[in-house]
Every structure is written in structure tokens, then in C-alpha cells.
Amino acid sequence: MKLLIKAPAKINLSLDVLHKRPDGYHEVEMVMTTIDLADRIEMSLLDKDTIKINSQNRFVPDDQRNLAYQAARLLKERFNVKKGVSITIEKTIPVAAGLAGGSSDAAATLRGLNKLWQLGLSIDELATLGSEIGSDVSFCVYGGTALATGRGEVIQQLPAPPTCWVVLAKPFIGVSTAEIYRRLQIDGIHHPNTKEMVRAIEEKDFKRVCNHVGNVLEEVTLDLHPEVAQIKDQMKRFGADAVLMSGSGPTVFSLVEHDSRMHRIYNGLRGFCDQVFAVRMLGERHTIEG
Ligand SMILES: C[C@@](CO)(OP(=O)(O)O)[C@H](O)COP(=O)(O)OP(=O)(O)OC[C@H]1O[C@@H](n2ccc(N)nc2=O)[C@H](O)[C@@H]1O
Numbered sequence: 001m002k003l004l005i006k007a008p009a010k011i012n013l014s015l016d017v018l019h020k021r022p023d024g025y026h027e028v029e030m031v032m033t034t035i036d037l038a039d040r041i042e043m044s045l046l047d048k049d050t051i052k053i054n055s056q057n058r059f060v061p062d063d064q065r066n067l068a069y070q071a072a073r074l075l076k077e078r079f080n081v082k083k084g085v086s087i088t089i090e091k092t093i094p095v096a097a098g099l100a101g102g103s104s105d106a107a108a109t110l111r112g113l114n115k116l117w118q119l120g121l122s123i124d125e126l127a128t129l130g131s132e133i134g135s136d137v138s139f140c141v142y143g144g145t146a147l148a149t150g151r152g153e154v155i156q157q158l159p160a161p162p163t164c165w166v167v168l169a170k171p172f173i174g175v176s177t178a179e180i181y182r183r184l185q186i187d188g189i190h191h192p193n194t195k196e197m198v199r200a201i202e203e204k205d206f207k208r209v210c211n212h213v214g215n216v217l218e219e220v221t222l223d224l225h226p227e228v229a230q231i232k233d234q235m236k237r238f239g240a241d242a243v244l245m246s247g248s249g250p251t252v253f254s255l256v257e258h259d260s261r262m263h264r265i266y267n268g269l270r271g272f273c274d275q276v277f278a279v280r281m282l283g284e285r286h287t288i289e290g
């Protein structure tokens with residue numbers, strides 16, 4: 001038996017850090033949404049009791065470091081599964097880019113194996129298991145649009161944001177999420193207004209969404225990598241309605257209402273950046289396969 005599942009990337013429309021917790025994580029408030037940029041995960045049952053990871057992408061580990069491997073191992077151990085699986089990851093989401101590619105692969109693996117191994121778990125149970133793998137995995141299990149709190153694993157669904165283009169540009173650098181959080185100076189943070197962002201989404205008010213994008217990690221990554229600021233400036237110059245770095249970066253995205261400006265930004269950034277994409281948001285929570 002074989003299963004093919006899409007694992008979409010996310011962007012953070014707003015990302016606030018409230019404080020550092022005793023467990024070393026940061027208490028966050030994030031508005032996240034999935035976009036139509038996805039890895040394809042193929043899973044097939046193996047007779048042998050083993051987890052096999054295949055990927056052509058040289059940046060993707062093919063052993064226990066892979067988050068999809070960790071998802072499969074977690075289910076195997078927790079539910080005493082004696083079957084094996086071969087997982088092939090066709091990577092489209094840039095790696096270490098602030099787009100939760102690895103987390104989404106793990107979430108897709110949880111959803112897929114729930115079906116393939118006939119575990120009968122609910123979506124909420126899968127999301128809770130996901131939080132053991134990484135802070136972003138719970139959100140990725142649900143997809144759609146949500147307010148994420150706690151260390152990112154407490155999910156409150158939101159309606160679809162107003163329709164627009166999302167143009168993403170990733171410079172030729174990778175960023176370590178752990179390092180960016182470590183360098184963040186909590187005092188003196190300029191906090192985005194999360195409540196206003198949520199309201200703007202609920203009211204489908206595109207201008208208001210654009211006015212309230214904000215990410216407190218942006219300054220930290222910008223300090224380390226000035227090329228991220230250059231991309232932001234270029235997107236603004238080409239007419240983006242809003243420009244922000246996603247997650248810990250280094251990917252920058254712009255929100256754009258009009259097709260002509262989307263083309264201008266997309267064409268203007270190609271050649272200057274490693275990878276550039278123009279996509280739509282997926283909006284509501286996707287129908288889950290498992
Ligand atoms: C910044 C964000 C925004 O969505 O995304 P990315 O840039 O990674 O896509 C997330 O908070 C990243 O989530 P994720 O990548 O799953 O993080 P984890 O694996 O749980 O943790 C990686 C490292 O980041 C730190 N970390 C993570 C989440 C959090 N709320 N506080 C933290 O301090 C942890 O200390 C850990 O060392």
C-alpha cells in the first residue's frame with residue numbers, strides 16, 4: 001500500500017516573543033498560515049520492521065535526524081507498531097529557511113502513517129504527538145491559519161486571510177532557529193499587535209493585515225545577515241503591500257494584491273536570490289488525510 005501526501009510550508013504573518021521560559025523555550029504569540037508551496041511525501045508499507053528515508057536533496061538528512069523519521073519512530077514506539085515504512089521526500093520547500101519544511105514533513109508523516117498503519121488517532125491526538133517532535137509540528141498537523149501560543153504548540157484556528165499573492169525570496173544562506181532565539185534580547189522588543197492581526201484576518205481586511213505584519217526575530221537575523229534587509233528593500237521598491245521575514249528567516253515574503261506587482265517583484269528578485277516563489281495562501285485548515 002502506498003500513500004502520497006502534500007506537506008505545505010508556513011509563513012508567520014506575525015511573531016511575538018513574550019518571555020523566556022524556565023525550560024529554555026520562548027513563550028510566543030504567532031499568527032501562522034500555510035501556503036501553496038509543498039513537499040511531496042510518498043509512504044509505502046514495508047514488510048521489514050524498519051523506517052527508511054529517501055531524499056534527493058543533499059541538505060535533507062536520511063537518518064534519525066530527519067523529522068519525518070522522528071515522527072514515524074514516535075508512532076512506532078508509542079503504539080507498538082511492528083510494521084515498517086519507506087518514506088520518500090520530494091523537497092520543494094527551501095531547507096532551514098523559516099518555512100517549517102521539516103516540521104511539515106513530520107506532520108504529513110503523522111497524518112499518513114495514521115492511515116497506513118490504521119492507528120485511528122484523531123487530528124488533535126496527532127497534533128499533541130507532533131509537539132514532542134518540534135514546536136511548529138502541531139500547527140503543521142492542522143494546517144490552515146491559526147494563532148499559535150505556548151512555545152508554538154497551542155493552536156487556535158482562524159478563518160482564511162484575505163486573498164492575495166505571497167512572493168517568497170530566500171537568499172543563499174541558512175539560519176539556525178536555535179541561534180536566533182538565543183541572540184534575541186527580550187528587553188526593548190517592539191511587539192507586534194497580535195490581536196489587531198487576528199481581527200484583520202477575521203474581518204478579511206487586507207490593508208489592516210498589511211499594517212500589522214511584524215516579527216521580533218527579524219532584527220536578530222537582519223543583524224547577522226544584511227542581505228535579508230536588501231531583499232526587504234527591493235520588495236518594497238517593487239511595490240509590495242507588506243514585507244516581512246518568515247520565522248527565524250532568512251526567507252522574506254511580501255503580500256501583494258495585484259497580479260502586475262506580483263510579477264514585478266517575482267521577476268525583480270529572480271537572479272538576485274537563491275529561490276523565488278509566487279504562491280497563494282491555502283487559507284482554511286486542509287481536509288486531513290488521516
Ligand atoms: C521560529 C519558528 C516560528 O514559526 O519557526 P522556524 O523559523 O524554525 O520555521 C518556530 O518558533 C520554531 O519552531 P521549531 O523549528 O519547530 O523549533 P524547535 O525545533 O521546537 O526548537 C528549535 C530551537 O529553537 C528554540 N525555540 C523554539 C521555539 C520556541 N518557542 N522557543 C525557542 O526558544 C529552542 O530552544 C530550540 O533550541
Ligand SMILES: Nc1ncnc2c1ncn2[C@@H]1O[C@H](COP(=O)(O)OP(=O)(O)O)[C@@H](O)[C@H]1O
Binds near residue numbers: 060066
Ligand atoms: N524533512 C526535513 N526537511 C528539511 N530539513 C530537515 C528535515 N528533517 C530534518 N531536517 C533538518 O532540520 C533543519 C531545519 O530545517 P527546516 O525545517 O527546513 O527549517 P526551519 O526550521 O527554518 O523551518 C535542517 O537544517 C535539516 O538538517
